[in-house]
Amino acid sequence: MARQHEWLSALAAALLFAAWVAVARGPTVPTVWQGSTLVVVDAGHGGVDPGALTADGREEKQINLAVAHGVAAALAARGVAVRLTRSRDAAITGGASTPELEARAQYANHLGATLLVSIHSNTEPTGTVVGPIVYYRAGSILAQLLANDLEAELAAATGDVHRPRPAHHLLLMKANMPAVTVELGFLSTPQDLRRLTSRAWQARLARALATGVLRYLHRQGHRP
Template sequence: MGRGVKKRQAAGAPLPQRRKKRGVRLAVAYALQVLFALLAVLLVALLICGVLYVREHIFSKSNGEDQPNGENFTDTGGGAAWSNPATEAIEAYVVVLDAGHGGVQSGCEFDGVLEKDITLAVTMLAAEKLRAEGVTVILTREDDTDVSLDERCRIANNVGADLFVSIHCNSYTEDTSVSGFEGYYHNGTKGQRLAEYILAAANALGVKTRHVKDANYQVIRDTTMPAALMEIGFLSNPAERARLQTEDYQTTIAQAIADGVLAMKAAG
């Protein structure tokens, strides 16, 4: 106290003015402290973001090579609280569902029933079921629009999907008694397995199935991931056509597709 008084007296300035100046200096010092504190918080936040970014990218890469489906991934360290976002990113399983035809491309048509409407309905139901199981589903169309075959392949290839399933209805006018669910793949054991899993799931749900065959359809040829084209039933067969229009049967077919995809995911 004594020193302060001496100092003030020595400076010789009127007391209120000195006090004001001192107040301003204190305010500036305080503001600087706050600024430094904010900068420190910002640096820490940036550091955390950086660490998370590196973890996510490095782990996704090494995981992708060793364990394609991330099923066996275990956190290799770090705080448990920070490991969750990275783990979720690794486990994202992306499936592209392709509702055949759309817009001006009606597909086959019998008795006013259009293939594009049945394929869209079943695709939307299958997407709902897979999303409920935590699968990331990308649709090539989700309304009555015409999407080119090139574009359907591009969508699947660009997102780097794990699986691709195209959904169509069949027709065989030479013999309208022919019916059943069948699958196609192109040059690849994984595509074949996917089609087989879906048919097996359909079978288990009491659906009449036929066979799995190799075919040169563009959407299963030009897609770079395991791909299957499923002909879910014959619109040329009156009984199957009637079934395919019911929500019950559409739900069963959608369940078979979802089950087959999940079986494929589990098998790796």
């Protein structure tokens, strides 16, 4: 009797889980999004803060901004409301990095953003590592799911695979919504530097990120 009871409990749990999966999946991705979904895209650095500098003097902030514009345009084309923390080469506060990062998080918080994607470009000392890496707010399951969707699209677009990593970046920790930092690639690696300074590659990364955001929104049921 006890065994039958256990079996029925397991069956009930399985049916509940199947129902939850069906609801969580929802219908196919619509072509036009409406409603309260709002994505904030942050182009890292800006103004007096150039971010990382390349060997030939190029600035990280410009690459970040170009890709952020591409992501915003691709999402807007799908009907998603998007705001950029900066749309040109300027900082919000014009000052030091801690208040600047706090201001960017507050901007997304005040807007009640659905999610926040911060875009940066990486460096490392060996000059050999390539490919994008997505960092998600440590301890946030939703941010991790968002990171997984972004990483899947970036890996498909670039052929470079890096598992998403938890982080305690100030911007991520101050944001009230699922938040990730995308490092587009390594400015310190010649192969990545060539790719990251190419408009075609920037557009490719932007499309991948927009597709990943759409996939996440769809999975989480953010639609009209």
